[in-house]
Amino acid sequence: MHEGKLSRGQLQAWALNRYYYQSIIPMKDALILSRATDPAFRRVWRKRIVDHDGQQGDDQRNGGILRWIKLAEATGLDRERVMRGHEVLPATRFIGNEYLNLVRTRPFLDCVASSLTELFSKDLITLRMEKLRQHYPWLDSALDYFEARLTEAPEDAAFAIQYVFDHAATRAEQESVIQALRDKCDILWAQLDALYFAYVEPGWPPPGAFRIKDEAKPIEANRG
Amino acid sequence: MHEGKLSRGQLQAWALNRYYYQSIIPMKDALILSRATDPAFRRVWRKRIVDHDGQQGDDQRNGGILRWIKLAEATGLDRERVMRGHEVLPATRFIGNEYLNLVRTRPFLDCVASSLTELFSKDLITLRMEKLRQHYPWLDSALDYFEARLTEAPEDAAFAIQYVFDHAATRAEQESVIQALRDKCDILWAQLDALYFAYVEPGWPPPGAFRIKDEAKPIEANRG
Numbered sequence: 001m002h003e004g005k006l007s008r009g010q011l012q013a014w015a016l017n018r019y020y021y022q023s024i025i026p027m028k029d030a031l032i033l034s035r036a037t038d039p040a041f042r043r044v045w046r047k048r049i050v051d052h053d054g055q056q057g058d059d060q061r062n063g064g065i066l067r068w069i070k071l072a073e074a075t076g077l078d079r080e081r082v083m084r085g086h087e088v089l090p091a092t093r094f095i096g097n098e099y100l101n102l103v104r105t106r107p108f109l110d111c112v113a114s115s116l117t118e119l120f121s122k123d124l125i126t127l128r129m130e131k132l133r134q135h136y137p138w139l140d141s142a143l144d145y146f147e148a149r150l151t152e153a154p155e156d157a158a159f160a161i162q163y164v165f166d167h168a169a170t171r172a173e174q175e176s177v178i179q180a181l182r183d184k185c186d187i188l189w190a191q192l193d194a195l196y197f198a199y200v201e202p203g204w205p206p207p208g209a210f211r212i213k214d215e216a217k218p219i220e221a222n223r224g
Numbered sequence: 225m226h227e228g229k230l231s232r233g234q235l236q237a238w239a240l241n242r243y244y245y246q247s248i249i250p251m252k253d254a255l256i257l258s259r260a261t262d263p264a265f266r267r268v269w270r271k272r273i274v275d276h277d278g279q280q281g282d283d284q285r286n287g288g289i290l291r292w293i294k295l296a297e298a299t300g301l302d303r304e305r306v307m308r309g310h311e312v313l314p315a316t317r318f319i320g321n322e323y324l325n326l327v328r329t330r331p332f333l334d335c336v337a338s339s340l341t342e343l344f345s346k347d348l349i350t351l352r353m354e355k356l357r358q359h360y361p362w363l364d365s366a367l368d369y370f371e372a373r374l375t376e377a378p379e380d381a382a383f384a385i386q387y388v389f390d391h392a393a394t395r396a397e398q399e400s401v402i403q404a405l406r407d408k409c410d411i412l413w414a415q416l417d418a419l420y421f422a423y424v425e426p427g428w429p430p431p432g433a434f435r436i437k438d439e440a441k442p443i444e445a446n447r448g
Contacts, residue, residue: 089414090407090410090411090413090414091315091318091414091417091418094315094318094319094321094322094411094414095318097318097321097322097325098318098321098322101321101325183314186314186430186432187314187318189314189430189431190313190314190315190318190418190430193315193418193421193422193428193430194315194414194417194418194421196421196426197417197418197420197421198417201425201426202420202425202426204417206410206413206414206417207413208410
């Protein structure tokens with residue numbers, strides 16, 4: 001992506017699958033909210049849900065999910081097709097379920113820690129916006145999602161790291177929150193590996209998944 | 225695999241990850257057992273757990289899990305390494321969790337139907353044993369797992385298909401059990417795709433996962 005090697009179809013596959021991931025994030029945060037016993041914690045954490053789902057009324061504003069749809073539309077996908085999610089990779093669904101399962105079943109502090117991949121997102125998003133603008137200029141007007149995350153993510157991460165720092169008192173708790181962050185990295189990594197497998201190399205989308213249309217590369221008929 | 229193209233290291237990766245999958249199957253069946261209200265159903269279904277976990281005492285016999293370990297050992301892996309499961313792909317764990325989740329949360333009849341991939345396993349296992357013997361003769365003495373499944377799987381599948389046939393009364397139930405079987409196929413398919421990605425093409429195992437040793441193919445240092 002950052003080297004400009006992706007076709008429009010590959011960017012569509014990414015946007016479609018990543019939309020599914022985005023769409024479960026507010027549910028993930030609501031599960032954490034549902035397990036938080038401290039109203040002060042809940043008041044801070046609920047901002048994440050507002051950031052993704054947006055706000056209606058006088059102070060109406062779009063949320064991250066609508067911004068992501070705008071990005072997916074800029075790749076050439078229909079909004080309905082993206083929102084239905086019928087064509088996401090099974091691996092994408094499994095990974096979403098894994099993340100929901102993590103915040104449902106693991107110790108509360110681990111759930112908070114699992115969000116800390118955002119500690120690293122400001123630099124990555126800055127680089128990504130620059131590279132997307134450079135290599136895929138037709139996406140230029142649809143990068144609002146990333147623009148918003150540049151300020152939202154560091155705020156969220158600053159709160160979460162402080163909370164984990166204050167509450168992971170024992171060595172066992174500290175090991176546990178580090179493991180939770182590792183597990184979250186595995187989730188994100190497995191998502192990208194599954195996309196790479198299906199749409200780059202060897203380029204075999206499983207039955208029922210989104211297929212790239214109108215591009216030079218033929219879809220392989222035989223599997224090894 | 226069936227064309228003899230796999231290296232010993234690739235067969236190790238397959239045996240190691242597939243062991244993890246095998247190891248959760250009795251837990252999956254115990255979850256189904258825990259949801260079955262009919263003792264007659266439970267008496268039949270518990271056979272699956274015995275088949276995998278074996279039996280101690282006078283009528284001692286090994287179960288499928290020990291037989292799979294024997295296969296993994298024949299590829300050159302240590303038993304302890306296989307059983308610890310530390311080096312399985314994160315995708316393998318996610319897929320195991322997905323299957324456990326399915327039998328925990330979906331309608332009971334769907335859980336029974338999800339086992340029906342075994343309807344097709346007799347022909348596949350017959351072919352697989354023939355091909356493994358032909359291309360990887362050093363595995364020949366370690367195929368007891370497959371040998372046992374040749375009789376176990378058809379018995380299990382015959383009961384399950386009859387049960388689903390008798391109980392899926394409405395069109396909605398019939399659609400639902402078909403979807404459950406499709407979802408189970410997605411689970412098995414995603415497992416193979418993740419193995420292919422990590423150990424065949426492009427051949428990028430994620431951090432912490434099993435790595436193939438002592439073979440010609442170098443491990444790529446850079447990701448695209």
